[in-house]
Amino acid sequence: MPGAPNRPPGNTPPPPPVPAVAVPPEKKVLRRLAPSRVTLSLDIWRGAPSSDLVSPLERAEAAYTAGDWREATSQLDALAVRLHEPRWPTISEPFRSLRVAIPFPQPPQWNPELQMTPADREAMHDRKTAELQLALARSSIEFARAKSLETADLAAPIERAAAALAGPGVDPAFYESIDPIWEAIRARVPMPKPPGTRGSPPVAAPTPPKEA
Secondary structure, three states, X not given: OXXXXXXXXXXXXXXXXXXXXXXXXXXXXXXXXXXXXXXXXXXXXXXXXXHHHHHHHHHHHHHHHOOOHHHHHHHHHHXXXXXXXXXXXXXXXXXXXXXXXXXXXXXXXXXXXXXXXXXXXXXXXXXXXXXXXXXXXXXXXXXXXXXXXXXXXHHHHHHHHHHHOOOOOOOOHHHHHHHHHHHHHHHHOOOOOOOOOOOOOOOOOOOOOOOO
């Protein structure tokens, strides 16, 4: 057509995805640290989980208290690997999901995520993470209640968190309700002790440094 720009045919590129809100590193650590404390306190360990499991959790706790989020994450990763070893009793869901993920071998073309856009893939992962956090929080509250720990004040936050996941995606209000639950669980559930170190009274979890 006369006067039309000499432009090669092609599809209009999709707009870039909206960048996700960065999660503070201390929140990422807390959301793994608190349920890991509950995991090693489950009855399957008979009150004395192996030091091979407790040691990385203790180091993660120390790093978290010191504000060393990188080291805390590294130690939680080490614990996740340890938890996947076949020598341990069977860990029930959802705590079983804290083990390192080892995907089943499959041809790449069988992976449905490869057909998704990066934005859709990230949204799906965010949703799965939130659903796991909700399941972990519910089970942790049930565990604390069974151990006669205070949980009455956690009923409202867990219901608000569940309501925030009622729709698609992840409402920001979800983590506003979940994170205080993890802070309470970490403060109230005593640190698990390996064999030979029982008998000392439980010590409340120290509070990590606040960012300026």
